[in-house]
Amino acid sequence: MGFYSANTLEQKRVKQLTGDINIHDMFKNECKTRGIPIYNAYNIQKRLIHEVEQEELVGVENVDNRLMELLDERGKNKVTHRYVDFVSKEDSASRGVIPPKGDSDKLPPKEQIKIPPRARDGQTFQTDNELPEMEMLKKIMLQNKKIINQNKIIIDLLKKQGENND
Known part of the structure; x- marks a missing residue:
């Protein structure tokens, strides 16, 4: 059985x-090179995660660009690089993610769906x-019998209810 990760490409x-x-x-070394304190590195990470969860950043390129903006701001x-x-972007790619369902996977009309015979007797x-x-x-007779039996039960319950009220 495979493992399915609920993380999006951006989160990864x-x-x-x-x-x-x-x-x-x-990332610590990069922040140290840029003169960013460690608490600001955590703030940058939290900011990115928040923006991805709020779906403000869509796409891996946008995540990369936003991280570089935050690093340059703080x-x-x-730094020249x-x-x-x-x-590498390949490591964060989602290999086990189920692709979104397309519109072409619609069910056929009800008339075209045939129920197969029962397996035990064909x-x-x-x-x-x-x-x-x-x-x-x-x-029809069987259905009527069931209705009559249900009505008898209801009448008996009503009679008992009436006797209790007296």
Whole structure:
């Protein structure tokens, strides 16, 4: 049985770039190079996660660009490289994610759906239109018997209720 992850591509990318609960050493070093204190590194990570959860960032490229914006805003030192280029995008790609359902997967009309026969006896069931008249009458009689029995039970309960009120 396979493992299915509910994380989106964007969430996986944020974890890949910054870390999960603990910040990656690579991200710590990048923040240190830019002169960003460690508490601001956590703030950047939380900001990215929040924006992804609120669906403000859609797509891996947007996550990368937003991280670089946040690093440039908070950084005191100028750096010539892009941090996101060091982290491969293939590692954060979703391999086990079920693709979204398309409109082309609609069910056929009800008339085209045929119920297969029961496996144990190979017997098929006829619809009401295909039943012979005698079978239809038996079916109606059985339904009427059930209704009559239910009504008898209800009448008995009402009689008991009436006796209790006296």
